[in-house]
Amino acid sequence: MITYIIRRLFAAVVLLFIVSAATFAIFYLVPRLVGATPETLATRYVGRAATPETVGIIAHKLGFYDPIWVQYGHWIKAIFVGADYDYGSGIEHCPAPCFGYSFITHQPVWPDLLTRIPVTLSLAVGAAVLWVFFGVATGVLSALRRGSLLDRAAMSFSLAGVSLPIFFTGMVALLVFSYKLRWTASGGTYTPFTENPGEWFYALLLPWCVLAVQFSAQYARLTRAGMLETLGEDYIRTARAKGLRERDVNVRHGLRAALTPLLTIFGLDFGLLIGGAVLTEAVFSLPGLGKYAYDAITNNDLPKVLGVTMMAAFFVVVANLVVDLLYAVVDPRVRLG
Amino acid sequence: MSEPFLELKNLKISFPTDDGVVRSVDGLSFSLERGKTLGIVGESGSGKSVTSLGILGLHNRRNADVSGEIWLDGDELIRAEPEKVRKLRGNKMAMIFQDPLSSMHPYYSVGHQIVEAYRVHHNVSKKVARKQAVDMLGKVGIPQPDRRVDDYPHQFSGGMRQRAMIAMALVNDPQLLIADEPTTALDVTVQAQILDLMHKLQEEFNSALIIITHDLGVVAELADDVLVMYGGKCIEFGAAATIFERPEHPYTWGLLGSMPRIDRPNLDRLVPIPGLPPSLINLPSGCAFHPRCAYEPRTAGLGRTVPPELVAAGGSKHLVRCHVPTEERQRIWLEEVKPKLEAQ
Numbered sequence: 313m314i315t316y317i318i319r320r321l322f323a324a325v326v327l328l329f330i331v332s333a334a335t336f337a338i339f340y341l342v343p344r345l346v347g348a349t350p351e352t353l354a355t356r357y358v359g360r361a362a363t364p365e366t367v368g369i370i371a372h373k374l375g376f377y378d379p380i381w382v383q384y385g386h387w388i389k390a391i392f393v394g395a396d397y398d399y400g401s402g403i404e405h406c407p408a409p410c411f412g413y414s415f416i417t418h419q420p421v422w423p424d425l426l427t428r429i430p431v432t433l434s435l436a437v438g439a440a441v442l443w444v445f446f447g448v449a450t451g452v453l454s455a456l457r458r459g460s461l462l463d464r465a466a467m468s469f470s471l472a473g474v475s476l477p478i479f480f481t482g483m484v485a486l487l488v489f490s491y492k493l494r495w496t497a498s499g500g501t502y503t504p505f506t507e508n509p510g511e512w513f514y515a516l517l518l519p520w521c522v523l524a525v526q527f528s529a530q531y532a533r534l535t536r537a538g539m540l541e542t543l544g545e546d547y548i549r550t551a552r553a554k555g556l557r558e559r560d561v562n563v564r565h566g567l568r569a570a571l572t573p574l575l576t577i578f579g580l581d582f583g584l585l586i587g588g589a590v591l592t593e594a595v596f597s598l599p600g601l602g603k604y605a606y607d608a609i610t611n612n613d614l615p616k617v618l619g620v621t622m623m624a625a626f627f628v629v630v631a632n633l634v635v636d637l638l639y640a641v642v643d644p645r646v647r648l649g
Numbered sequence: 650m651s652e653p654f655l656e657l658k659n660l661k662i663s664f665p666t667d668d669g670v671v672r673s674v675d676g677l678s679f680s681l682e683r684g685k686t687l688g689i690v691g692e693s694g695s696g697k698s699v700t701s702l703g704i705l706g707l708h709n710r711r712n713a714d715v716s717g718e719i720w721l722d723g724d725e726l727i728r729a730e731p732e733k734v735r736k737l738r739g740n741k742m743a744m745i746f747q748d749p750l751s752s753m754h755p756y757y758s759v760g761h762q763i764v765e766a767y768r769v770h771h772n773v774s775k776k777v778a779r780k781q782a783v784d785m786l787g788k789v790g791i792p793q794p795d796r797r798v799d800d801y802p803h804q805f806s807g808g809m810r811q812r813a814m815i816a817m818a819l820v821n822d823p824q825l826l827i828a829d830e831p832t833t834a835l836d837v838t839v840q841a842q843i844l845d846l847m848h849k850l851q852e853e854f855n856s857a858l859i860i861i862t863h864d865l866g867v868v869a870e871l872a873d874d875v876l877v878m879y880g881g882k883c884i885e886f887g888a889a890a891t892i893f894e895r896p897e898h899p900y901t902w903g904l905l906g907s908m909p910r911i912d913r914p915n916l917d918r919l920v921p922i923p924g925l926p927p928s929l930i931n932l933p934s935g936c937a938f939h940p941r942c943a944y945e946p947r948t949a950g951l952g953r954t955v956p957p958e959l960v961a962a963g964g965s966k967h968l969v970r971c972h973v974p975t976e977e978r979q980r981i982w983l984e985e986v987k988p989k990l991e992a993q
Contacts, residue, residue, distance in 0.1 A: 546751040552707055553746075554766040554817070555739030565754055572756070644801040645755060 316640055324633045331625040336384045339618045350376030357397070357415040373398045387412070411622060412615030421619035424604065429623075431502060432600035435592065436585040438516055439523035444578065447528035451535025452567060458540065466532060473529025482522045482595035489518055500597035519596045523589065527581065534577065538570035545569070572642050575635055583631025587624025652723065653680035654857050655704075655825055660717035662696075662703050669930040673699040675881035676717075681874075683824065686851065686858040688872030688889065690865060690904065692926045696881040697861045701827045704859075705744055706734040721825065740770040743823035747830040749810035753802040759786070759813045760798035767820045785816040789846060808839035812846065819850060826851070827859045832867060844870055865908045869893060874966075877901050880927050880937035883959060884970045891964030897978045898969050899942050902986045920989075936972060944981065948972035 343353065351364070354371035362370070374397065375383055386395065394408035406413045406420040413420050450470070454463040490498045496518040503511035542548065543566050551565040552558075586601070593602035601620055608616035640646045662674040674696045681687050689697045702708045704719055706726060719726040721742060726734055746752040753762060763782035764775060771778070779798070786794035789812040802810055811831065818826060828847065832840040848871055851858045860871055868875055868889065875892040877885040877900065885898040896902060903922035924941035927933055939945045939952040951957075951972040962969040963979055971978060 546746060546748060547754040549702075549707060550746060550752045550814075550817075551754070553705060553739060553744045555735050555737070555769050556765065557735070557769075568756055569754070643756060644758075645803050 313640065316646075317637060320633055320636050324629050327629050328626060331629065332388070332622055333384060335618065335621050335625065336387060337380065339614055339621075340380050340383065343614070370398065411619035414613050414616050416611055416613045421616050424616070425601065425619060425623055428599060428601045428604050429586075430504065431598055432586055432589060432593070432602060434505060434512065434516055435519055435523070435589055435598060435600060436582060438520040439527065439585070440578075440582055442520055442524035443527035443531055445528075446524065447531025448535045448567075448571070448574075450528065450532035452539055452562070454532065454536045455539030455543065456562060463536075467536070470529035470532045473525050474533070476526070478522060478526055478591045479595055481525060482519070482592060485518055485522045486595070499595070502598050515598075519592055519598060522595075523585075523592055531574065531578075534574055535570060538573060539566055542566045542570040572639070575638060575642065579631045579635030580628070583628035584624075586627040586631070652720070654683045654722055656680040656718075656720040657700075657704070658718040658720070660700065660703060660719060661715065662699050662708060663714045664709075664712055665714065666930070670714075671929045672881050672932070673929055674703065677878075677881075677883055678717075679874075679876055679883065679886065681825075681857045681859065683857050684851070684855045685873045686860060686871050688868035688875045689859060689861045689878060690863065690868055690875060691878035692863060694926050694929060695878040696929070697878050698829055700878075701744065701829050701859065701861055704825075704827065705738050705742055706731065707738075707744075736770070739766055739818075739823070740821045741823055742825040742827070743818040743821065745811075745814050745818045745826065745828040745831050748834045749807065749814045750802060750834075752814060753810065753817075755802060758799050758801050759805065760800075763798075763813070763817045763820055766817050770821050781820060782816070785820050786813065789813070789816045789819075789850070790842075791816070807835055808842065811835060811839075811843055815843070815846065815850070819854070822854055823856060824854075825857045825859070827861070829861045830863070831860070833862070833864070840867075847871070865904055877904070880932050881929055882937065882970065883968070884938065885962075885968065886959075887962070887964045887967035891967050895963055895979070895982060897962045897967070897975070897982060898971050899944050899973070900938050902982065902990075903941075906986075906990055936970075944973050947977060 350371040351367050353376050354367050354374060355362070357374065358367060358370050371377060375386055378386075389395070390406065390408070390410035390412075392408055394410045395406050395413070397404045397406060397413045404413065404418060406422075409422055411421045411425065414424075450466045454466045457463050486499065489496045497515045501511070501515045503515060505512040539562075543562070547569075548561060548565055551561045556565070589600065590602035590606055592598070593600045594606045597603065601623060605617065605620045605624075607613075608620060656678075657680070658678050660674055660677045661672070664671040664673065677696070677700060679687065689700065691697045699708060703715060704721075704726070708715070710731070715727055717727065721737065724733075724737070726737070753759070757765075760779060760782045763785060764778040767773070767778045767781050768775070773781075783794045783798050786798055791797050791809060791812055797805075797809075802813070805813060811834075815831075826847075831847065832843050835843060844867060847858070847860075850856075858871070860867060862868060872889045875885075875887060875889050876883055877892070877898065879900050885892065885896065885901050887896075892901065893905070896905065900922070903920070906920035907922060922941060927937050927940075933940050935951065935953045935955055936942070936945075936948075936957050939948075942952065945952040955972070957970045957972045959968050959970045961967065962975060969975075969978070973981070
C-alpha cells in the first residue's frame with residue numbers, strides 16, 4: 313500500500329513537470345508562430361513609447377532572447393525562489409511561488425489565483441454534491457425500473473441535459489429564475505462564504521443547479537448503465553440466494569460495484585471543473601479561475617493564461633491522484649498492483 | 650408416511666420472449682427426503698438450473714411464468730409472499746453456484762460475505778457472526794481460518810473459493826442444499842475433495858441435497874436418486890443403482906456412453922449423442938428426443954407424433970418417458986447397449 317502511494321505520488325509529480333513543459337512550449341511557440349519577436353514581446357511590458365534600444369535591453373533582461381529551455385528553467389525557478397522583472401522604469405519583484413507576472417496589470421499572477429480558487433472551489437463542490445446525489449439516485453431508480461415511465465422520462469430528460477451546452481441552459485436559467493421570477497441572484501453578486509454565508513449561497517444557487525443539471529444527466533446515464541451491468545452479475549444472484557433484502561442486494565452489492573468506475577469519471581470531471589469552469593463562470597460572472605482565464609485570454613495576458621493553465625493542470629492531476637488512491641481503498645484487487 | 654421434505658408438483662417455468670415462449674421447465678415433479686441426495690442430470694438448456702433457481706425463488710420474477718407447486722417442509726413456495734420466501738432463502742434452503750469467483754462479490758472479504766449471510770437470518774452482533782464465519786471456514790477445511798477470514802475472494806485459490814462458497818451456504822444450517830454444477834469450474838483433483846466435503850457435511854447436518862450436473866461421475870459418487878432431464882421434462886427417474894445398472898431411456902444410454910471411465914479399456918472411444926439439445930421455444934413434436942434417437946423407428950411412429958408419458962419402468966420407483974415398449978427397452982439395454990458400453 314505504501315509503495316503504491318509513493319509510486320502514484322512520484323508519477324503525479326513527473327506528470328506535472330511534463331504538463332508544465334508542454335504548456336510552456338505552447339505558450340512560447342504560439343506567439344512566435346504568428347510573427348512575434350522578442351522585441352514585440354518586450355514592448356508589452358514597457359509600453360509602446362519606449363525606444364527600440366530600450367525595448368531591446370528589456371527584452372534581453374526579461375530573457376526573451378534565451379532559448380526555450382533556459383526560459384522554461386527561469387520560469388520553474390521562479391516558482392520556487394521568486395523572480396525580479398525589470399521593465400525599464402524599475403525592477404518589480406515577484407515573490408515565490410511566482411507563477412508569472414502580468415505585463416498588463418503589473419502584478420504577480422499567484423495572489424490573483426489564490427483569491428479566485430475559493431470561488432471556483434465553492435462552485436465545483438456545491439455542484440458536485442448536487443449532481444452526484446441526483447445523478448446517482450436517478451440512475452439507480454431508472455435501472456431498477458427499467459422500461460418504466462420514470463426510466464424513459466429520466467433518460468429523455470438526461471439526453472437533453474447532456475446535449476444542451478451550459479451557455480444556453482445558463483442563459484435561459486438566468487432569464488427565467490433571476491430576471492423574470494426573481495428567485496435567485498443575477499450574475500456578478502458573488503460574496504465570499506467567510507463574509508456572508510447567506511449571500512454566498514444565494515449567489516451560487518443558480519450556477520450550482522445549472523452545472524448539476526448538465527452533470528447529473530451524464531451521471532444518471534452512467535449509473536444506470538453500470539447498475540444494469542452489475543445487476544446481471546453472478547454475485548448479485550448469490551446475494552439474493554443468501555436471503556438478503558432486495559434493498560441491500562441493490563445498494564450494498566449492486567450500487568457498490570457500479571459506483572467504482574464512476575469514481576474515475578468523477579475525478580476527471582471535478583478536477584477539470586476546479587481547473588476552470590470557464591463557461592459557467594463567464595455566464596454567471598463569478599470571479600473564479602474560469603472567469604480569470606476568460607479575461608486573461610480576452611486581454612492577451614499570456615503570463616496569466618499560462619499561470620491559470622498550470623493551475624488547472626495541477627487540479628486535474630491531483631484529482632486523478634486522489635481517485636487512484638481511493639480506488640485502492642474501494643477495490644481490494646488494486647492493492648496488489 | 651409423513652410428507653416428504655421437498656416436493657415439486659407439476660412445476661412449470663416459462664419465459665415469454667419476442668421469439669416465442671421458452672418452456673424451461675415443463676411439468677416437473679419429484680420429492681426428496683431429509684438426508685438424501687438427488688442428482689439432476691442433463692445437457693445445457695435442459696432446464697436443470699432453472700429448476701433450482703425456481704425452488705429458491707431466484708428466477709426473474711418479472712418475466713417468468715411459474716405454475717405448479719413447490720412444497721418445502723409444509724410450506725408452499727410459489728404462491729407464498731416473496732418476503733416469506735426470502736426469509737427461507739439462505740436459511741432453510743441454500744445454494745452453491747458453479748463459478749465461485751464470479752459468484753462472490755469482489756469488493757467484500759470472504760468473512761464479510763459469510764457474516765452478512767449469517768446476520769440476515771440471525772440477530773447477533775458482528776463479533777458473534779464473525780466467530781461463526783471462522784468456525785464455518787474451518788469446518789470446510791480452510792487452513793488458518795481466523796486469518797483467511799479477512800482475505801478477499803481473489804486471494805483464494807479456486808478450490809478454496811468453492812469451500813468458502815460452501816461455508817457461506819451452510820452457515821445457517823440449511824436443511825435443503827442445492828449445488829448447481831459445484832465442481833465444474835474446478836481442477837479434477839479438487840473436485841473429489843469438494844464432493845467429499847459436501848458428502849461429509851450433508852451427513853453432519855442431515856440435510857437434503859440436490860446436485861445439478863452434467864457429470865454422471867459426480868452423480869455416481871453422491872446421489873441416492875437420479876433425475877434425467879431433457880427439454881424441460883423428466884425423462885427418467887430412479888435410484889442411482891437402477892439408473893447406472895439398468896437404465897431404460899435411450900438418452901440416458903447416450904449419457905452413459907459419453908461418460909469417460911477409467912475402468913474401460915478404450916478411453917478414446919466415447920460415443921457422443923448425435924445432434925444438439927432441442928430449442929426450448931420450439932420443441933420437436935412427439936417425444937422431444939426423437940430426432941436424436943436411434944430407436945425411434947421401433948415406436949411405430951408414436952415417437953414423432955405423441956408426447957410420451959412418464960410411466961413406471963423396471964427398477965423400484967423407476968420412471969421412464971419413452972414410447973419403446975418396456976420389454977423391448979430392457980432387451981435393447983441388455984443385449985445391444987450394455988455390451989457395447991462395456992466393450993468400449
